[in-house]
Amino acid sequence: MSAPGTGGERFDLVVIGGGSGGLSVASVAGRLGLRVALVEASGELGGECLHTGCVPSKALLRSARVARLMRRGADFGLEACEPAPDMGAVSRRVHAVVDRLQAHDDPDRFRSYGVEVIFAAARFLDAHRIAAGDRVLWGRRFVLATGSTPAVPEVPGLAAAGYWTNENLFDVTEPAGELAVVGGGPVGVEMAQAFRRLGWTVTLVQRGARLLPAEDGGASGVLREALEAEGLTIHTGNKLQEVVPAATRDERHALRLADGSEIPAQRILVATGRHPTTGGLDLEAAGVERTETGAVAVDRRQRTTARHIYAVGDVCGPYQYSHLANYQAGVVIQNAVFRLPARADLTALPRVTFCDPEVAQVGLTAAEAEQRYGDTEVHRADFADLDRALAEGEATGFAKLVFRRGRIIGATVVGPHAGELLPQLVQAVRGKLRPKDIIGAVHAYPTLAEIAKRAVEKYYGERLFRPPVKGLVRWINRLVP
Numbered sequence: 185m186s187a188p189g190t191g192g193e194r195f196d197l198v199v200i201g202g203g204s205g206g207l208s209v210a211s212v213a214g215r216l217g218l219r220v221a222l223v224e225a226s227g228e229l230g231g232e233c234l235h236t237g238c239v240p241s242k243a244l245l246r247s248a249r250v251a252r253l254m255r256r257g258a259d260f261g262l263e264a265c266e267p268a269p270d271m272g273a274v275s276r277r278v279h280a281v282v283d284r285l286q287a288h289d290d291p292d293r294f295r296s297y298g299v300e301v302i303f304a305a306a307r308f309l310d311a312h313r314i315a316a317g318d319r320v321l322w323g324r325r326f327v328l329a330t331g332s333t334p335a336v337p338e339v340p341g342l343a344a345a346g347y348w349t350n351e352n353l354f355d356v357t358e359p360a361g362e363l364a365v366v367g368g369g370p371v372g373v374e375m376a377q378a379f380r381r382l383g384w385t386v387t388l389v390q391r392g393a394r395l396l397p398a399e400d401g402g403a404s405g406v407l408r409e410a411l412e413a414e415g416l417t418i419h420t421g422n423k424l425q426e427v428v429p430a431a432t433r434d435e436r437h438a439l440r441l442a443d444g445s446e447i448p449a450q451r452i453l454v455a456t457g458r459h460p461t462t463g464g465l466d467l468e469a470a471g472v473e474r475t476e477t478g479a480v481a482v483d484r485r486q487r488t489t490a491r492h493i494y495a496v497g498d499v500c501g502p503y504q505y506s507h508l509a510n511y512q513a514g515v516v517i518q519n520a521v522f523r524l525p526a527r528a529d530l531t532a533l534p535r536v537t538f539c540d541p542e543v544a545q546v547g548l549t550a551a552e553a554e555q556r557y558g559d560t561e562v563h564r565a566d567f568a569d570l571d572r573a574l575a576e577g578e579a580t581g582f583a584k585l586v587f588r589r590g591r592i593i594g595a596t597v598v599g600p601h602a603g604e605l606l607p608q609l610v611q612a613v614r615g616k617l618r619p620k621d622i623i624g625a626v627h628a629y630p631t632l633a634e635i636a637k638r639a640v641e642k643y644y645g646e647r648l649f650r651p652p653v654k655g656l657v658r659w660i661n662r663l664v665p
């Protein structure tokens with residue numbers, strides 16, 4: 185660590201990185217009257233979520249879903265038709281959505297909050313100073329919010345063949361061809377389905393034993409079945425070993441897998457995870473340490489090993505979601521601005537993979553709960569039995585609720601709009617609610633949200649519709665006139 189200097193423009197708070205996490209901290213701190221600098225390397229605010237992550241991927245998935253519905257016309261009594269996707273037009277729509285949302289992240293909006301916005305790459309000079317272009321900033325406190333970048337495996341031939349990542353995927357305008365997707369996490373699964381629905385022949389290779397390995401095994405199975413039914417080819421428990429590059433752009437590369445099989449593909453999408461972005465920051469000069477995985481090490485108050493430097497979002501994890509970066513930003517505001525010892529609590533952190541069917545989770549999965557406690561109870565309701573799901577023609581999937589000692593400690597939903605169904609379950613896990621809190625609330629009929637109530641009904645069903653209870657009910661009814 186370098187000896188701290190005193191020169192430079194002085195700020196109460198210097199935020200490094202203008203994505204989901206950094207923008208949340210800077211806007212609140214600025215409006216609360218702190219002298220705040222926001223330093224962003226890329227030349228525009230919004231970060232990955234807006235430009236190359238959540239927003240473009242969800243816009244692309246929407247076009248893909250419309251294509252799917254067109255093909256499914258006959259399921260609804262309409263003439264089915266095979267869409268002719270225009271990748272150029274799809275990409276233009278995706279960028280139009282991004283541009284529309286970019287207005288929220290206009291630098292002038294942040295300047296109006298009193299934030300000094302500086303477009304430059306930041307580098308620590310010592311524990312209290314950074315260089316940002318030709319300026320030197322002194323900060324009482326700092327927030328590191330530099331996000332993550334695609335982790336590309338070292339596979340012989342891959343670089344020579346050329347590949348897409350989320351950083352250039354949304355600029356694809358060429359007509360549909362053959363695509364190999366490497367990685368079966370959220371990026372791989374969402375994008376494989378989007379491209380398949382937009383007419384591409386897609387093969388997905390997943391090193392893990394199943395798709396979305398962090399999710400409930402049953403949910404992962406339902407998803408795989410749905411993807412295969414749409415014509416996706418999936419290899420799990422297999423790894424990309426080597427690529428034999430095509431001689432010309434129109435020919436196909438050969439992707440050799442660990443089990444000796446070979447996949448032909450014109451294009452390759454690499455979706456094998458992400459590395460925290462710390463390169464060039466010179467964290468050592470500030471005394472900020474990293475974990476074994478390269479993430480910035482933080483405590484539950486989001487403080488790094490240099491106590492006046494905080495970190496939020498993908499650069500520290502432990503998960504990589506935009507809403508987690510925002511949540512951690514709130515923890516930092518409480519600690520660094522209000523000086524309250526707030527701690528992050530991820531017990532009820534939701535996550536959603538926006539494929540179709542969507543996969544949503546809050547709290548523990550059934551397997552995690554069983555492993556941790558050994559005395560849990562799981563009840564499941566299927567969309568195939570739910571009136572609204574049948575009316576919608578979207579009856580794939582289920583909700584699974586995990587109970588322990590009369591409390592809801594986890595929920596998995598795989599099915600139509602699963603992410604939209606999550607909030608009541610997030611409240612249930614967060615508030616350690618009892619099953620009666622779900623069943624006691626009147627759910628509008630017919631809604632998909634009734635699925636949670638149905639799973640709770642199973643919980644009570646097992647307890648109520650038993651001979652001793654039946655006997656008691658008969659006895660009361662005979663006794664009381």
Ligand SMILES: Cc1cc2nc3c(=O)[nH]c(=O)nc-3n(C[C@H](O)[C@H](O)[C@H](O)COP(=O)(O)OP(=O)(O)OC[C@H]3O[C@@H](n4cnc5c(N)ncnc54)[C@H](O)[C@@H]3O)c2cc1C
Nearest residue numbers: 201203204205225231232233237306331497498504505506
């Ligand atoms: C394809 C894809 C889809 C996704 N979909 C979802 C989703 O649906 N829901 C969800 O919750 N999450 C999703 N994510 C994850 C989400 O995008 C990230 O978790 C989120 O953007 C992280 O926010 P952040 O603030 O940590 O970092 P970022 O948004 O990446 O922002 C970091 C910023 O720091 C800047 N920076 C880096 N180094 C420096 C430096 N030295 N100096 C100054 N600035 C610097 C970068 O230019 C960048 O603007 C998705 C990710 C991908 C790849």
Ligand SMILES: NC(=O)c1ccc[n+]([C@@H]2O[C@H](COP(=O)([O-])OP(=O)(O)OC[C@H]3O[C@@H](n4cnc5c(N)ncnc54)[C@H](O)[C@@H]3O)[C@@H](O)[C@H]2O)c1
Nearest residue numbers: 367368369370371390391392423424455456457504536537
């Ligand atoms: N809907 C969402 O919230 C959403 C969407 C997209 C991304 N994200 C976030 O972005 C991050 C990155 O997502 P991701 O899907 O790239 O990463 P990931 O780490 O979640 O999944 C990558 C997968 O690639 C596989 N893999 C690794 N190397 C491989 C190889 N050589 N061959 C074959 N398979 C290989 C791994 O088994 C792993 O399951 C995630 O942490 C996720 O939280 C979130």
